[in-house]
Amino acid sequence: MNHPDGLAAEPKNSGRRWGFRPSFPVIMFSVLGFLTLGLFAFVTIRPIQVLPRITLGPGYFLTDANGAAVTNEDFRGSIVLYNFTYLNCTAPCPETSGTLQEVQARLDELDTGGIPVRLVTISFDPARDTPEALQAAAAKLGADPAVWTFLTGAPERLKWLIGGGFSVYYEEREPGDFRFDPAFMLVDGAGVLRAEYRTAVPDPDRILRDIRLVAEEVHNRQGVANYAYDAAHLFLCYPR
Amino acid sequence: MNEVSDSPESEGEVREPQVAPKKTVSGRLYALLAVGLLLGLLLGWVLVRMSQGRPLFGPPQFHGLVIQSPPPLSNFTLTATNGERMSLLDFRGKLVVLYFGYTFCPDVCPATMVELKHMMEKLGRDGKDVQVIMVSVDPERDTPDKLGEYVTQFDPSFIGMTGTDDELLGVTTQLGIFYQKHEGTPATGYLIDHTATVSVLDEDGRLRLVFPFGTTGEDMAEDLRHLLP
Numbered sequence: 001m002n003h004p005d006g007l008a009a010e011p012k013n014s015g016r017r018w019g020f021r022p023s024f025p026v027i028m029f030s031v032l033g034f035l036t037l038g039l040f041a042f043v044t045i046r047p048i049q050v051l052p053r054i055t056l057g058p059g060y061f062l063t064d065a066n067g068a069a070v071t072n073e074d075f076r077g078s079i080v081l082y083n084f085t086y087l088n089c090t091a092p093c094p095e096t097s098g099t100l101q102e103v104q105a106r107l108d109e110l111d112t113g114g115i116p117v118r119l120v121t122i123s124f125d126p127a128r129d130t131p132e133a134l135q136a137a138a139a140k141l142g143a144d145p146a147v148w149t150f151l152t153g154a155p156e157r158l159k160w161l162i163g164g165g166f167s168v169y170y171e172e173r174e175p176g177d178f179r180f181d182p183a184f185m186l187v188d189g190a191g192v193l194r195a196e197y198r199t200a201v202p203d204p205d206r207i208l209r210d211i212r213l214v215a216e217e218v219h220n221r222q223g224v225a226n227y228a229y230d231a232a233h234l235f236l237c238y239p240r
Numbered sequence: 241m242n243e244v245s246d247s248p249e250s251e252g253e254v255r256e257p258q259v260a261p262k263k264t265v266s267g268r269l270y271a272l273l274a275v276g277l278l279l280g281l282l283l284g285w286v287l288v289r290m291s292q293g294r295p296l297f298g299p300p301q302f303h304g305l306v307i308q309s310p311p312p313l314s315n316f317t318l319t320a321t322n323g324e325r326m327s328l329l330d331f332r333g334k335l336v337v338l339y340f341g342y343t344f345c346p347d348v349c350p351a352t353m354v355e356l357k358h359m360m361e362k363l364g365r366d367g368k369d370v371q372v373i374m375v376s377v378d379p380e381r382d383t384p385d386k387l388g389e390y391v392t393q394f395d396p397s398f399i400g401m402t403g404t405d406d407e408l409l410g411v412t413t414q415l416g417i418f419y420q421k422h423e424g425t426p427a428t429g430y431l432i433d434h435t436a437t438v439s440v441l442d443e444d445g446r447l448r449l450v451f452p453f454g455t456t457g458e459d460m461a462e463d464l465r466h467l468l469p
Contacts, residue, residue: 024271053308056447059435061418071418073435160409190305191416233308 039235048232049239051194051213057187058165062122062153065134070151072191078116079211082185084162084170086125086178087137094182094200097121097141102204104147110208112215115189119148124162124170125178126152168198188214213239300466303459304440304449312445316411318375318401321388326401328445335370335467336441337460340417340434342378343390348436348453349374356438357394358457359464367397369443369468375411376402377419377434415439415447443469 022030057072064070081103083096100119107117123129129137134150143150152158162168170180184202186195195210221229231237317327328336339356341349353374360367374391376382379402382390387400402408412419412435419434436453438460448467451460 024274055311056307056414056416056450058413059415059417060413061420061433069420069433071420071433071435072416073418156406157409160413164410165413192305192307 042231043235043237046232046237048228049213049237050217050229050232051186051210052236052238053233054193054196057185057191057193058161060153060157060161060165062151062157062161063131065131065138065150067131070149075118075120075187076191077189078118079112079189079214080118080120080187081207081211082120082122082166082187084122084124084166084168084180084183086123086180087129087133088125088176089178094180096182096184096200099184099202099204099207100148101141103207104142104144106204106208107147110212112211113219115215115218117147117211119143121148121150122158122162123150123152124155124158124180125172125176126155126158128176166193186210186214189218209239302449302463302466303455304438304451304463306449307447310446310448313414313441313447314410315445316403316407318403318407318411319384321384321391321400323384326399328441331371331373331441332445333369333443333469335443335464336445337370337372337464338375338411338415338439338441339372340375340377340412340415340419341436342376342432342434343382343386344378344429345432346428352436352438352453353391353394353398355455355457355460356398359460360395360397360457362458362461363464366465366468370464372398374398374400375408376400377408377412378421378432379403379405379408381429416450440464440467442467 059072061069061071081100083100085094085096089095100121104119110117123134129152134152138145138148138150141148153161162170166183166185168181168183168185170178172178181198182200184197184207185193186197186207188194194214195207197207217229313328315328317325320326337356337359339349339352341352343349356372360370360372363370372391372395374387376387382400382402384400384402387402391398391400403411408419415437417435417437417439419432421430421432424431438451438455439447440449440451440463442448449463451463
């Protein structure tokens with residue numbers, strides 16, 4: 001006799017556990033509330049940070065310091081940091097190679113999980129920056145040939161590449177004297193532009209962090225993490 | 241015990257039970273309707289997603305490389321196979337599939353063109369909103385007539401285009417494509433190295449997808465369906 005009574009009493013007790021019986025709208029609103037809060041937390045705390053996929057990097061065909069042909073396809077699968085300059089650049093000229101030197105020196109402390117990092121300096125003064133001049137410059141800057149490549153090519157192709165593709169201004173004022181905006185570009189292994197640093201001396205820490213983020217995304221994008229990364233891109237979880 | 245004590249109560253209070261059962265029945269009915277509606281919507285969603293070949297959640301999975309937040313391409317004007325000057329703006333409202341090659345191309349170009357032909361076959365009637373354009377990077381040898389003959393043998397809707405070096409560089413650079421002439425054998429004449437990717441522009445002229453060389457026509461058609469207006 002006790003058993004049926006106890007069973008019958010149970011549903012009433014469970015309804016009173018919180019002092020009220022949560023109705024359907026209340027449950028719906030609390031679920032929605034939790035979802036919104038979760039999303040808000042994801043966007044503000046940003047547990048996953050990504051670099052924007054700005055646009056497709058430009059295509060090019062240039063020659064390196066050995067006179068060999070180098071194209072954008074040769075860097076597929078590597079993370080590439082570009083800068084644009086000319087070697088006869090003197091006194092009041094934005095000095096951008098120093099940043100690449102520092103990045104090259106600090107590549108050891110960076111763990112990209114096997115993804116090669118390459119540095120590419122493109123000279124927009126092919127008349128004076130011959131392969132020999134590029135070799136001399138590479139030696140002077142202490143460039144590791146396995147990491148740092150110096151490129152140049154036909155003037156109209158350079159203008160389409162640097163001016164058109166990377167949107168970086170340069171102009172030859174007088175023969176051998178260029179005016180240009182200093183800029184660095186980071187392109188990922190799929191050939192997509194991921195970061196632009198439009199300043200003469202960017203923070204090397206920031207560049208190294210960005211390279212690390214690109215490499216991390218490549219390694220972590222598996223299974224459910226794919227959706228998390230897509231969400232991070234969707235909600236602009238960019239590093240600050 | 242319960243049965244005995246319950247029945248007199250319900251019989252005793254005549255007015256209240258008349259209202260109360262009605263309420264519970266209609267409430268249950270609404271709840272059932274709501275649950276049924278939700279289940280129906282969920283089932284419909286699953287069916288629609290599956291029929292489109294999409295995953296249940298998230299954006300469609302593309303075979304090609306997706307370009308996120310693509311800026312509109314700058315307009316370009318090239319000479320079409322009928323000798324007319326045509327620009328990208330002429331193709332607004334259509335998906336434009338761009339391939340860069342040349343008619344003397346020994347292996348890579350015909351292989352890709354055949355895949356593009358398969359893609360059109362797979363698209364069927366949806367193909368009317370897709371324009372395949374082969375841009376020749378060999379304007380010296382590819383006259384409009386020759387190029388027209390070459391592309392239409394794959395599909396009558398295909399268009400061929402070409403232009404000067406300066407015009408071509410303006411298009412190729414922003415699509416991540418390079419090309420360069422180099423010496424071949426006397427039998428083949430000079431050859432041209434070029435990126436063998438296929439670029440897909442949406443109806444607003446934005447670069448949306450890049451297919452690497454070797455993507456099958458089937459995969460390309462599947463991707464294009466997600467982009468069709």
